[in-house]
Structure formats: C-alpha cells, structure tokens
Amino acid sequence: MAYLQATNGPAAGTRYDLTGPKHVLGRHPDCDIIVDVGAVSRHHAVITAAAEQVFVEDLKSRNGTFVNGQATQGRFELSPGDKIQICDVIFDFLSEHAPAVEPGRETTRDPGTETLLSSSVCTPALLVDDDPETGTSTIMSKLEVSSASGVVQVSASADVKLAALLEITQSMGKALGLDEVLPQVLNSLFKIFVQADRGFIVLKAADGALIPRWTKTRREDDDEAIRISRTIINQVIDSQEAILSADAASDSRFEMSQSIADFRIRSMLCAPLVTSDGTALGALQIDTLDQRSRFQAEDLEVLASVASQAAIAIDNAQLHEYALHQRALERDLELASAVQEGFLPDCSPDIEGLRFYDFYNAAGSVGGDYYDYIELSGNRLAIVVADVVGHGVAAALLMAKLSAEVQVALVSGAAPSEAMNRLNSRLSKDGVSDRFVTMVVVVMQLDTDEFTVVNAGHMTPIVRRSGGEIEEVGEPEVGIPLGIIDDFEYEQCTASLAANELMVLYTDGINEAMDPDGQLYGIERIHAQISGDISDVERLGAKVIDDVNGFMGGQDQNDDMCLVCVARGGEPKAGISSQEQEVSSG
Numbered sequence: 001m002a003y004l005q006a007t008n009g010p011a012a013g014t015r016y017d018l019t020g021p022k023h024v025l026g027r028h029p030d031c032d033i034i035v036d037v038g039a040v041s042r043h044h045a046v047i048t049a050a051a052e053q054v055f056v057e058d059l060k061s062r063n064g065t066f067v068n069g070q071a072t073q074g075r076f077e078l079s080p081g082d083k084i085q086i087c088d089v090i091f092d093f094l095s096e097h098a099p100a101v102e103p104g105r106e107t108t109r110d111p112g113t114e115t116l117l118s119s120s121v122c123t124p125a126l127l128v129d130d131d132p133e134t135g136t137s138t139i140m141s142k143l144e145v146s147s148a149s150g151v152v153q154v155s156a157s158a159d160v161k162l163a164a165l166l167e168i169t170q171s172m173g174k175a176l177g178l179d180e181v182l183p184q185v186l187n188s189l190f191k192i193f194v195q196a197d198r199g200f201i202v203l204k205a206a207d208g209a210l211i212p213r214w215t216k217t218r219r220e221d222d223d224e225a226i227r228i229s230r231t232i233i234n235q236v237i238d239s240q241e242a243i244l245s246a247d248a249a250s251d252s253r254f255e256m257s258q259s260i261a262d263f264r265i266r267s268m269l270c271a272p273l274v275t276s277d278g279t280a281l282g283a284l285q286i287d288t289l290d291q292r293s294r295f296q297a298e299d300l301e302v303l304a305s306v307a308s309q310a311a312i313a314i315d316n317a318q319l320h321e322y323a324l325h326q327r328a329l330e331r332d333l334e335l336a337s338a339v340q341e342g343f344l345p346d347c348s349p350d351i352e353g354l355r356f357y358d359f360y361n362a363a364g365s366v367g368g369d370y371y372d373y374i375e376l377s378g379n380r381l382a383i384v385v386a387d388v389v390g391h392g393v394a395a396a397l398l399m400a401k402l403s404a405e406v407q408v409a410l411v412s413g414a415a416p417s418e419a420m421n422r423l424n425s426r427l428s429k430d431g432v433s434d435r436f437v438t439m440v441v442v443v444m445q446l447d448t449d450e451f452t453v454v455n456a457g458h459m460t461p462i463v464r465r466s467g468g469e470i471e472e473v474g475e476p477e478v479g480i481p482l483g484i485i486d487d488f489e490y491e492q493c494t495a496s497l498a499a500n501e502l503m504v505l506y507t508d509g510i511n512e513a514m515d516p517d518g519q520l521y522g523i524e525r526i527h528a529q530i531s532g533d534i535s536d537v538e539r540l541g542a543k544v545i546d547d548v549n550g551f552m553g554g555q556d557q558n559d560d561m562c563l564v565c566v567a568r569g570g571e572p573k574a575g576i577s578s579q580e581q582e583v584s585s586g
Helices: 158-172 178-192 228-240 295-339 393-411 416-430 525-529 537-552 578-585
Strands: 002-006 016-017 022-026 045-050 053-058 065-067 070-073 075-077 081-085 089-095 124-129 141-144 198-204 211-215 227-230 241-245 267-274 280-288 353-359 369-376 380-389 438-446 450-457 461-465 470-472 490-497 500-507 560-568
Touching: 016 438, 053 065, 081 198, 178 198, 178 280, 178 295, 198 560, 211 228, 227 228, 227 353, 228 241, 241 295, 267 295, 280 295, 353 369, 353 537, 380 500, 380 560, 393 416, 393 438, 416 438, 416 450, 438 490, 438 500, 438 537, 461 525, 490 500, 500 537, 525 537, 537 560
Parallel strands: 124 227
Antiparallel strands: 002 016, 002 089, 022 045, 045 053, 053 075, 065 070, 065 081, 081 089, 141 241, 198 211, 198 280, 241 267, 267 280, 353 560, 369 380, 380 438, 438 450, 450 490, 461 470, 461 500, 500 560
16 A cells, blocks of 8 residues: 655644545645645646556646656656655655665656756755745845846956856856756855855746756755745846845744745845846845845946856856757657658559659648559559648648548558548548548549549649649548548549640649738639640649749748649550550450
C-alpha cells in the first residue's frame, strides 16, 4: 500500500494511506488530506492512482507543488522516497512493498508524465504570494536599472566596482549555457558580498511565470527550501528598479512576507535583470541574517551593475540555447523532408501514348500536399492528388499516413467510389485531430480513352479538348472532404481523354497563390495557360508554374503547391505498342 507521511508542519509524523483513486490536499475542510498552513491553497494538489502508478498534480495553486525540490506542471509520476512539498509542509511518498530509497538518490522519469519548471535549482526554492498592500514601504534605497545601453552608472568606490565587474566578467565570459551562467553569477556575488547568507536568481518564462533557476546559501549543508517573495520579485521586475531594505524583517512593505519573517532577514538587495533593449528577464536577490552586516546604498549600486552584466550573459546564453534548438529542429525538418520525398513518385509513368508533367513544392520544409501514380489491375492507372488542410509537420504526418491508405484502398480492386468510401471511413474512425483531406482520384483505362473521376472536396480536373475548349469534369459528383462524415457515400463519373487532349490536376496552392496586393491567381489563369499547344506537356506545365511564380512577385508561397498534367498524343492507345497493333491488323 502506498501512503504519505508528513515530515514537518502541524501534522508531522501523520500517515495518510492512499487507498482510493483520488486524494485532494489543501486547506479546505473537505480535502482528503488537510494541510492547515496559511500559504496553502484551499484545494492545492491531488494525488491519483491508476493501475500500479501514482501521480501528483498541482491544482493551479498560488504557490505550486514541488517534488524533490522541483516545481511540477501537469501530472508527475511518483516513486517511493519522493518528497512532496506544499509550501512549507513536506510529505514522504512511501510504499510498504517498496525498498527504502536512500536520500539523494536520482530518479528516472518518463518525459511524457511531467514538466519541470525549475530544472537547475541547487537548494529547493519556493515562490510564495505575499500581500502587496500591507503598510507603507520603508525601502531605504532605489536605483533605476533600465537604460538605453543596458549599463548602470554607479558611484560606488572604484575598487569595489572593479572587483564586481571583473568577477562577473571573468566568470561568465566563456559561459554559453544557462546552467553555466547562473551558478557563476551567484558564486561571484558571494565573493563580493561576504555578508550574504542567501542568493537566488528568478527568471520569467515565456508565459510570464516566475521560475527559480538557481539558488545558493552560505551554509553548504543547508538543504531547507528557500521561500521567495513573489511580491518583491514582481515589484522589482515591473518597476525595473533595484531595491535595498536595510532591515527587511521590520520593513512594513514586506511584513506579510513569510520568506522574510521565517528566515529573520535583516537586510536584502534585489535587482532586475534587464537587457540592453530594456527587457526584464527576471531578478537577482541576496540577503543576510546578520543585523551587524547590513547592506549599504553603494552595495545596491554594485549589485545593479552586476545584474546588468548578468542580464547580458543570460540573454546571450538564452540566444545560444535557442540557436542550438533551432539547429536541431532544422536537422529534424531536413530529415522529415527527405522522408516525405520518399512517399512521392520518383518519376512519371512511362506509358505509350501518354505524356506526364508533375510539380511539388512545400510551403515549408515539409508539406501536406500529395500526389501519386498507382498501377492497378485491368490495365489501369490511378492518378491521385490530395491536400491535407494546413501545412507543416502535422499536415506532413497525415500525408504520410494517407499515402499508404490510398494505395491499399485502390489496389483492393474496388470501384474508385468504393475505394474512396473505404478511405474516408478509415480516416474518420482514426479521428486524426481536427484535420481533413481533399482528394481527387482519376483512374485511366489505358487501352481506351475513358477515365473515371471520384472527388472528395477537391478542385475538379481541368480537361482541354482538342478543339481548345476547357471543361471541368465531375463537378456535380464532388463530395465532402475525407475525414468529416464516416458513412458518406461518394459518387463517380466517367469521361474521356482523346488524342491531343490534356488533363490538369492541382491543389489550391496554385489557384490561391497571392500577388503583393493580396489578389488570388485564380482558376481562370490556369485555363488561359493550358489553352496553347500540348505537344510538349512538360513545357506547358512549367509555363503554368512560371506564371504562378511571376504573379506572386517574389513573395514566399503561403501554401503547398502541387500540379499534375497528363496529355494523350496522337499515337496508338496507351498500353498497346505499335508492333502489337501491326500484328493485330495483319
């Protein structure tokens, strides 16, 4: 049986058996496990059991839920020996059937079950909400940090300023990763401010959340969680002013701050981390418990200067990490693009009497358009053109799935409409996100002029007749896109492609291409481009693409583009060689 045991707080030593599927922890009397501490939310966290796994999840509390000193977001799978911290109260998660876990042991987590917000904290740190409207501030000194250049002008003594700047510059000059930069900043500060007992750096996440990224205490054996006032950090970040409180424990501004009262802090310095462009990345704070060694105004100037240098180093480290991440993403996309190319035809079919042209260009590294030539029994050839809604990785993944499903459905021997019904049913039941697919399938009977069209919400095939007339085939039979309604019945129609006639299939990246003024290319311009001589179908197809690119005026395309052209020459019927026809006629 799994259970929790309180190691401190009002219920220290109490055991809570986890016998049910869910146990809510919080300050409310209805909670399964009541944690009667002021900073705890009414419904703070929940522990759930599923099969042999036990998870803890924060219920959007003010001060978060920590496991082994790390803030959690989403469900966090627990292992025997884990320490769950809710404000100041710590519970051991234990199991009667599990061996004892040695303190300090490392655990391996499934990346899919947790998100760690504070991944680099040496000493566990906890941000708490304090009352921002308590009393009149007795802050002893303020110093504005924001400036156009990101450099603070200080008036501290030259040797102190020089020591601070040299220390911070030397320690961070070659640091590229945040986990290199942050501890070096704190180490430098503890050498500069010998009276400091605690120090920590809090950074703002992309969503604005405050994350304690690194902490340091003077006593190396001090493993008690550091409580950090969210009120103070927010004030410093929002105002972009460094602050000095000569006696923080009696400062009425912070009298509700448990982080100060609990540790009897006598003096503190807090400075924002502001980049050269005026962006506040977070804040840096140091404090002391020694009433005889309070910080002075010149100390605030030194800390503000150090914070400015640290902000630059942190900004550079973040840019470096972003660049590494982008490069890794680019390599993944390059690989994905190569894989996607493998789903497309290597070359056009070599069929007597037919000439082909095909073009494919994704709007990004990968795309959601798809085309294929599939040989079928009965001397038939299927030409498929499809478009997954949207573009990018998600569309490309569905396109890859689609390419396999299309071949299975068509090769089964069913009529094209039945194959489309089967394909639609498969995609609908799979429930692939909220995406759908438009698709047109043309099955050509190679020993006659006939072809069959079945259309799932796609643009209709354009046929240019031998006399120059333009016809769009199968408009009345167009059905809805694939993946919307499971049991939709698709219809097919039959038409012919005679000698010296051309058929064009395309995706909306062609007709919806935009010029610099936002005007669409349109289907009529496709009609105009294919009205000429079809004896060289490759030249004609390339002419369409060149005209589209010229219409866009050098702009990047806003959607994937695919174009397939097939022309029938004046030669004998496709699939039958000239020699065979001579023998037959003789």
